[in-house]
Amino acid sequence: MNATEELLFSRSLLLEDFDEAALQQLRRSRVLVIGAGGLGCPVAQYLACGGVGQLHWVDGDTVDLSNLPRQTLYGPADQGQPKVEVGAGRLRTLAPHCELQTTVAYVDETNLPGWIEQADLVVDCTDRFATRQLINRCCVRFGKRLVIASVIQWAGQLLMVDPSDHQAPCYACVFDPQTPQTDAACGAYGVFSTAAGLLGLMQAHEALKWLTGFTVKTGRLHLVDTKSLQFDSIVVPKNPGCSVCGGDC
Ligand SMILES: [Zn+2]
Numbered sequence: 001m002n003a004t005e006e007l008l009f010s011r012s013l014l015l016e017d018f019d020e021a022a023l024q025q026l027r028r029s030r031v032l033v034i035g036a037g038g039l040g041c042p043v044a045q046y047l048a049c050g051g052v053g054q055l056h057w058v059d060g061d062t063v064d065l066s067n068l069p070r071q072t073l074y075g076p077a078d079q080g081q082p083k084v085e086v087g088a089g090r091l092r093t094l095a096p097h098c099e100l101q102t103t104v105a106y107v108d109e110t111n112l113p114g115w116i117e118q119a120d121l122v123v124d125c126t127d128r129f130a131t132r133q134l135i136n137r138c139c140v141r142f143g144k145r146l147v148i149a150s151v152i153q154w155a156g157q158l159l160m161v162d163p164s165d166h167q168a169p170c171y172a173c174v175f176d177p178q179t180p181q182t183d184a185a186c187g188a189y190g191v192f193s194t195a196a197g198l199l200g201l202m203q204a205h206e207a208l209k210w211l212t213g214f215t216v217k218t219g220r221l222h223l224v225d226t227k228s229l230q231f232d233s234i235v236v237p238k239n240p241g242c243s244v245c246g247g248d249c
Pocket residue numbers: 169170171172173174239242243244245246
C-alpha cells in the first residue's frame with residue numbers, strides 16, 4: 001500500500017479490529033450492485049469510496065426528475081441518461097481507486113448468471129419481487145453472498161443470504177416465490193428520500209463488513225420503520241422444503 005492509500009484509509013486502519021490485511025481483502029474484492037435507484041446510489045458510492053477494488057454496476061433505467069431527491073449522484077442535467085453511466089462518471093472522480101464497470105441493462109435469466117459468477121458478493125438494490133427471486137436463485141446456485149434490501153414509503157427491510165451456511169435461509173425460504181406479490185413501486189406509493197438512503201447505507205455497511213471478514217447476521221430479517229425510528233429484527237428459519245436452497249445447492 002502506498003502513502004496516499006495509507007492516508008486515504010487511515011481512519012479505517014485506526015480501528016482496533018481492522019488492519020491492512022482487511023483493507024487489502026477489500027481492495028481485491030469484486031462486488032456486483034444491481035439497481036441504481038434510491039438504494040443503489042448510496043450502495044455504489046459507499047462501496048466505491050469505502051475501498052472496494054472492483055464494482056460492476058447494472059441497471060437499465062435512465063434518470064428522471066422525480067428520482068433526484070433520493071438518487072443523489074444525479075442532477076437535473078442528467079435526465080434521460082443511463083443511471084449507471086452518469087453515476088459511474090461521478091464515482092470515478094470521487095473514488096478513482098475503484099475500478100468501475102457499468103452495464104446498461106435489466107438483469108434476466110440470460111445475463112445474470114455470468115455476472116454473479118464473477119462477483120465475490122452481490123447487492124440487490126432492485127424493486128421487483130420476481131427480479132429479487134431471480135438474483136437470490138443465482139446467488140444460491142453459485143454460492144455467492146447476497147445483501148438484499150427493499151424500501152417503500154417510510155419502511156425498509158434488510159436480509160443477508162449466505163449460501164455457504166446450510167443452516168441459514170435464502171430469500172425464497174422467507175418469501176415463497178410462488179406467493180403472488182404486488183410490487184409496491186415508489187411511483188405508486190411514494191418513498192421518503194432518506195428512508196431509501198438509510199437502507200442503502202445499511203446494505204453498504206453490511207457488505208463492507210462481510211468483505212473484510214466481520215460477522216454478518218444471516219437468518220434474520222431486519223425491519224426498519226424510519227418514521228418512528230424503530231428497528232426490529234425477526235428470526236427467519238431455513239425452509240427445508242425451499243424450492244431454491246432446500247436441496248443440495
Ligand atoms: Zn431457501
